[in-house]
Amino acid sequence: MIEKLSAATVRHRHVVLTLGLLLVGVNTAAPPSASAVGQRLLFLLSLTALVLAAVVMGVRPASFVVQPQIPAFATPGPAWTVFFALGYLGPASAHIGALLRATRQGTLSTFDVVLGVLWVVLAALMVTWAWRGHGVRLEPFGVRQTWALGSLTVPWAALLAPQVPSAADRRRSLPMRITEPHLVRRRGIPRGRGALRTDIVDAGFLAAAIGYYVAHPEHRAAIGGQAEYDRLRAALSGGEAALPGRE
Known part of the structure; x- marks a missing residue:
């Protein structure tokens, strides 16, 4: 309800x-x-x-x-x-x-x-x-987090797959594993430094989705389409993502 x-x-x-x-x-x-x-x-x-x-x-839905x-x-x-x-x-x-x-x-x-x-x-x-409705966005270019006072954009090339937290983990942020800090773009006053907010989304789902596109760059260009989203959901639920499982 x-x-x-x-x-x-x-x-x-x-x-x-x-x-x-x-x-x-x-x-x-x-x-x-x-x-x-x-x-x-x-x-x-x-x-x-x-x-x-x-x-x-x-409420933290496992969806985009x-x-x-x-x-x-x-x-x-x-x-x-x-x-x-x-x-x-x-x-x-x-x-x-x-x-x-x-x-x-x-x-x-x-x-x-x-x-x-x-x-x-x-x-x-x-x-x-x-x-x-500020939050986190996965885009063909990378991961972008916005809020009222600024934004943080991290290209896929600067990311490693994040650790997928356990289902019981209620953390309010997900640390990003940034390998190329000079590629990160900050505007205004970004929310957090290298961490994504997870108070509005299931942290495990977000980590798995990011990890999937880190591991599968060939699918990044299709981000934003309904067909690609359906394929992503099927891949994550079917274990195709080849990511670390929940702890």
Whole structure:
């Protein structure tokens, strides 16, 4: 049930976030009498969203999302970031509403403005983070990890097959075995140094997939296609990958 909820949230995250933003906009623009009711509703929705964020945070699917337009195989966007963003929008709406009322009443202070800007900036960052669904992508060129503040790209030529962790291993990152550090490209502030996040994907599945393409360069050009993804799944489940097994 939780896995299905997480998958549905990731799949429809743009719709979910858009509805949340619309609700915030309507509540902010509503008259005071209606706004009070809206604030209570938003508070309940925010609380529910934060609880759901905590519930789905441990979901780590053993799958990729096929992105032929990039092309890439990407880890599913973390569902908890969508719920967390929704949970934050409630308090943000309340603060922005109070800011607008203070403006109309002529009681707005510099502190209120600074605090209001911080609320808006944080809300924008959280919604953008959830909207884009940052994570790890396997591309024909190599492995790429992105997040809100930067990216890390490691070419296949600079990688060795990672050790496949055990099924019970709940580590939050997977160290990459980089042999050619000078080929690694970093932009902005990369998340981690030479490690891939595994809080959004099964670490064993990710390690096995990377190891497969390290060992089979002839298949890298097809990454991003549904047929190649189906073939990869069959290869990994059938043991064709010839990778170290789970410990």
